Amino acid sequence: xxxxxxxxxxxxxxxxxxxxxxxxxxxxxxxxxATVKCDGEFQVIAYAQGEIRMLNQWGRERxxxxxxxxxxxxxxxxxxxxxxxxxxxxxxxxxxxxMLKLPSLTSTLKGVGNKNQLRLGVFDLHELNNRRxxxxxxxxxxxxxxxxxxxxxxxxxxxxxxxxxxxxxxLAELWKTYVEDRSYEGLFVRSNSEYFKVKPRLEADxxxxxxxxxxxxxxxxxxxxxxxxxxxxxxHFTILGDVGSxxxxxxxxxxxxxxxxxxxxxxxxxxxKPFAVVTVVFExxxxxxxxxxxxxxxxxxxxxxxxxxxxxPRLERFRPxxxxxxxxxxxxxxxxxxxxx
Numbered sequence: 001x002x003x004x005x006x007x008x009x010x011x012x013x014x015x016x017x018x019x020x021x022x023x024x025x026x027x028x029x030x031x032x033x034a035t036v037k038c039d040g041e042f043q044v045i046a047y048a049q050g051e052i053r054m055l056n057q058w059g060r061e062r063x064x065x066x067x068x069x070x071x072x073x074x075x076x077x078x079x080x081x082x083x084x085x086x087x088x089x090x091x092x093x094x095x096x097x098x099m100l101k102l103p104s105l106t107s108t109l110k111g112v113g114n115k116n117q118l119r120l121g122v123f124d125l126h127e128l129n130n131r132r133x134x135x136x137x138x139x140x141x142x143x144x145x146x147x148x149x150x151x152x153x154x155x156x157x158x159x160x161x162x163x164x165x166x167x168x169x170x171l172a173e174l175w176k177t178y179v180e181d182r183s184y185e186g187l188f189v190r191s192n193s194e195y196f197k198v199k200p201r202l203e204a205d206x207x208x209x210x211x212x213x214x215x216x217x218x219x220x221x222x223x224x225x226x227x228x229x230x231x232x233x234x235x236h237f238t239i240l241g242d243v244g245s246x247x248x249x250x251x252x253x254x255x256x257x258x259x260x261x262x263x264x265x266x267x268x269x270x271x272x273k274p275f276a277v278v279t280v281v282f283e284x285x286x287x288x289x290x291x292x293x294x295x296x297x298x299x300x301x302x303x304x305x306x307x308x309x310x311x312x313p314r315l316e317r318f319r320p321x322x323x324x325x326x327x328x329x330x331x332x333x334x335x336x337x338x339x340x341x
Contacts, residue, residue, distance in 0.1 A: 005044060007059035011327050013088060013126070014042045014057060017188060017195030019333055021202055023171045032191040033137050034171055036161040036178045037199075038121050039102045039185040040092030041109075041321065045070075045122070047077050048084045054091075058321075066109065067091060069120040069156035073148070076157065080147050086127035087144075089120045090160070098183045103317070121160040122148055123188075137190060138164060171198075203281045203316065204333040206230055206240050207324040209299065210269040211258060215244065222252035223259070226315070227269060228280060229293070230331040231324065237299070238307050238331055239290040243280050246315035263298050271299055277322040277329055282310035285334055308334050 026032070043062070045054045052074045054062045064070040069091075077085060093100040093108055094117055107113050125133050125140040133140060144159040151158050163174045171187065178184040179200060186199035210227035217224040225244040229237040247255070261273040274295060290307040293299040322328040 005046075005055060007055075007057055010042075010044045010055055010059075011057035013044055014327075015088075015124075015188060015195065016330075016332070017197045019197045019199060019202065019204070021199060023175060023187060023189065023196075023198045024168045026168075026171070026189050026191055026196055026198075027194075028165055028167065028171075029192055031136070031138070032165055032189065033141065034163050034165055034174055034187050034189045035123050035141070036121070036174065036184050037186040037188045037197060038090040038092040038099060038119075038160065040090040040105055040119075040121070041102075043089045043091050043120070045073070045087040045089055045120075046085075047074065047082065047087070050074065050078060052077075054089075057327075062091070062109075066115070067118050067120070068115055069118050072155060073120055073122075073157035076148050082147065083129045084127065085125065085129075085147075087122050088124035088126065089122040092119050092121065093117045094119050097181075099185070100183075102321075106321070116156070118156065120157040121151075122158065123160045123162075201281050202284065203279055204230065204240065205277055205279050205319055205322055205329050207237070207274045207329050208258065208272065208276045208278060209237060209239075209274045209293075210271045211255070212242055212244075213268055213270060217249075217252060221256050222249060223247070223255035224249075224252040226255070226278075228278070229274070229329075230333065231326045231329050232331045233326055235294075235326065236302070237274065237293040237295060238305060239292075239309075240280075240307075240334070241309040241313060243278075243310075243313040243315050245313065251315075274324045277319040277324060279316040279319055280310065280313050281316045282313040284311045285309065286311060307331075 041056055043054050043056055093104040141162050148158050151161050163170055165171050189196045206228035208226050209229045211223045212225035215225040224247050227242055228240045230240050258272050263273055264271040285308040288309040289304045291301050292305045293301050
């Protein structure tokens, strides 16, 4: 039950996959499953004997008062005479059939917005009636569909839309219906032992580790060019590249506050404590040797590694919901595994 879980364990339950933009690259087998990906906040939900609790990866518990959809989820489980269940879900915001982006969820959870627009898309079943679920994922999705119903019912809590594709056309139909027409974030595809996040564009969540001083506006106390990095399984930082596009004068002045967290300074870069995470979008990646660092109150370069860099990056948004950690900003976002180690 939820009382047995802490934030670290919840975070470990969040599914991860390699980011791609072309679902035709997925090898479809009899075990392939595709679910719709929501732009929301990952949750673990524990239900037992009519009581329900929900915990996110930062240890923040949400209640039925904050999330009316939890009340509906409880009713559905009671109607099915479920005694106990442990579920994974995405909490997100929808207006009509369209999904709204993460900032809408953040503001709604802070009390600004319509709580009745909050949705719970359940996508995994870990325990049922005090039994650990080891059945194939296909079976679990079908079971969740019977327990909770589908999104077409016009309710607030349901199993996420899914398909068991036989061809790429089946994936294309799911993509068209939800990603193109209803603004969902993408698809999550499980195919044998491979896991893919399929999105309309390439993006990564990266850590700001420095402000580049060669930008003219640096002298006017504006941070208009940032140095970004990703983190590997050993906790080392590898440079992903610089980003300046998408940073307006107003944003640059706000980002100047990062200089309060300065840890080092050289001719090219003002290095800062790695804590701020942003989403950066880019057209493509190319192979490049990049510096690799350890961090122990200061950055220490431990050599260069074969890695990647971004073409035409643009700052998309800040991610206060994420931390500078391997779990949230991994190198695996841009590599198939930890190839450079």
